Amino acid sequence: MTGPVVHIAALLASVAALAHGEATEELMGKMVVIRKVGYPEALVGERTACGQRNVWKSALSPDYIMHVAFGGFHEGTCAQIGYLKFEKTEVIDERPVPFFRHHNTTVEVFSRDPTVLDVAGCIGRECGMELNTLGSSHYMKDVAHCISPAFGPCVPKAWDCLGDDVCRSALQCLPTAARTCGKDVWKVVTDPVERKKVSCIWECGNSTMCILEKCGKVALECFTGFDPVCHKAAVCLPDELLKCSAPAFKCLVSKDGVCRENLSCLAKGAGVCADPAVNVLTDQSIAGVMTCANHRCPAPAGVPNGTRLQGLELAPPSHYPEQLACMGFKCAGEVARLLGDKDVWAMTTCLANGAEGCGDSLWECVGDGSCQRELQCWTDSLVADSSDIWKMVTDPAERSFDRELVACVSGCSANHKSRLAKALCVAGTCGLKAMKCAGDSTCRGVFTDLPAALLKCAPSSLKDPKFTKAARCAAQMADTCGRAGIELVRDQNLAKIVTCNAQCTRPTQKQTEIVV
Structure with missing residues (x-):
């Protein structure tokens, strides 16, 4: 109420001054422009609108006082706050002061591309019911519970990274590099020992003698390929980062370490919270919010350059609308592809139940190129x-029998063409346990395709511990959801979203209090 009270007091003082013959320029007035965002309508097409009009500025002008004091108008043009495109001139019928007669006012309407803040405000206004449903979702609570211990004191550093062009470019390039070079490249970012070893190799170039003298025997084994995981990171990572962004590579090898430290902090937090972050995207309530936002709100177009909007990059989203707008702005392509998948809606509840107890095993496999190919x-x-x-190929108690039985069944399948001949071969040569399997519909169905699958996939996959763990989890999901659940697990869109969402993580109230 301070603003209106001041204006009313000024009006009374001006009237008193006029009565005493002390008229000034303020009393006589001058013509000015006043503006209001979202006036006379919020949007023109898909663009945010701002209306401006001329008004006589005087302490005795009720038109000026009522619009500025009570109507939300500000002195100045729309262009001064970024609304540069002229759209139209519109005549508005309005009554500036109660009990006064209506009159026509000419308003010039300008527009600009919607920004993240515009979209956030629209979602907050238009999708309140959907946001309440999402806010009470246990998926969101899981994310909130994860954020605090995962980021902890890293929060300022994480958001420093997002506010720094070099660090942010490195963060945006890492998912692509991880998909090409393997999930273990994250160790170069998050593990100081690995980073020091690989950085030393990069500084030495291709000089074996330099690596041996400056970096040690372990680093030399990494460079020569004796340690294949480290070698892939050392050779592949710089190439991929340089393709994506030269500043991203400089962030990892910079001498001052500030960018590296900030990036490492954010990457660690993102890794710990990857599971609940992906879980949120399988929650039907977020699909409801995004459907509402798509129907009722514009999409942000391009990265805003204004000073006010740059501030958004420097501070974490504080409310659900801002977080969702951030997700749509930074991860729109990945989220849209995932939520647009025809199988997602049918599988969301099923997947969530089936994945319980899997821990990180499934996402470790999904993020690892070789393990994903094996799956x-x-x-x-x-x-x-x-x-x-999956049980038959991952359960240690069954593995020995599986090998013998599969070898026998494979031989029968190769030597006989008819089903009857194959069945007689299995019965006569594969032992009593094979007969028991032949009498069980599930086991019999498994062995229709299992021999070929084992010959094609088993040599490498059954030796991979990541695949073994992921297979147990896939078994749970197959038991709950069938084949469709596994098809969703190996969707590339999931792997892309895991890291992208970390940019829009919203600290919980408890975490904010701890940091403060």
């Missing part, structure tokens, strides 16, 4: 939906 080999080779397939 895809199995899912492409098997027709059956039963999770018994």
Whole structure:
């Protein structure tokens, strides 16, 4: 009420001054421009609108006083706050002061591309019911519970990274590099020992003698390929980062370490919270919010350059609308592809239940190129939906029997063409346990396709501990959801979203209090 009271007091003082013959320029007035965002309408097409009009500025002008004091108008043009495109001239019928007669006012309407703040405000206004549903979702609570211990004192550094062009470019390039070079490249970012070793190799170039003298024997083994994981990171990572952004590579090798430290802090927090972050995207309530936002609010177009909007990059989103707007702004392509998948809606509840207890094993496999190829080999080779397939190849108690029985069944399949001949071969040569399997519909169905799958996929996959853990988790999901659940697990869109969402993580109230 301070603003209106001041204006009213000024009006009374001016009247008194006029009565005493002390008229000034302020009393006589002058013509000025006043503006209001969202006036006379919020949007023109898909662009945010601002209206401006001429008004006589005087302490005795009720038109000026009522619009500025009570109507939300500000002195100045729309162009001064970034609304540069002229759209139209509109005549508005209005009554500036109660009990006064209506009159026509000419308003010039300008527009600009919607920004993240514009979209956030629109979602908050238009999608309140959907936001309340999302806010009470246990998926969101899981994310909130994860954020505090995962980021902890890293919050200022994480947001420093997002506010720094070099660090932010490195963060944006890392997902692509991780998909090409393997998930273990994250160690170069988050593990000081690994980073020091690889950085030393990069500084020495291709000089074996330099690496041996300055970096040590372990680093030399990394460079020569004796340590294949480290070698891939050392050779592949700089190439991929330089393709994406030269500043991104400089962030990792910079001498001052500030950019590296900030990036490492954010990457660690993102890694810990990857599971609940992806979980949120399988929650039907977020799909409801995004559907509402798509129907009722514009999409932000381009990265804003204004000073006010740059501030958004420097501070974490404080409310659900801002967080969702951030996700749409930074991760729109990945989120849209995931939520646009025809299988997601049917599988969300099923996947959530089936993935309980999996921990990080599934996402570690999804993020690892070789493990993901092995998982895809199995899912492409098997027709059956039963999770018994996974149990038979991952359960230590069954593995020995599996090898013998599969070898026997494979031989029968290769030597005989008819189903009857194959069945007689299995019965006669594969022992009593094979007969028991032949009498069980599940086991019999498994062995229709399992021999071929084992020959194609087993040599490498069964030796990979990541695949073994992921297979157990996939078995749970197959048992709950069938084959469709596994198909979703190996969707590349999930791997892209895991890191992208970390840019829009919203600290909980408790975490904010701890940091403060």
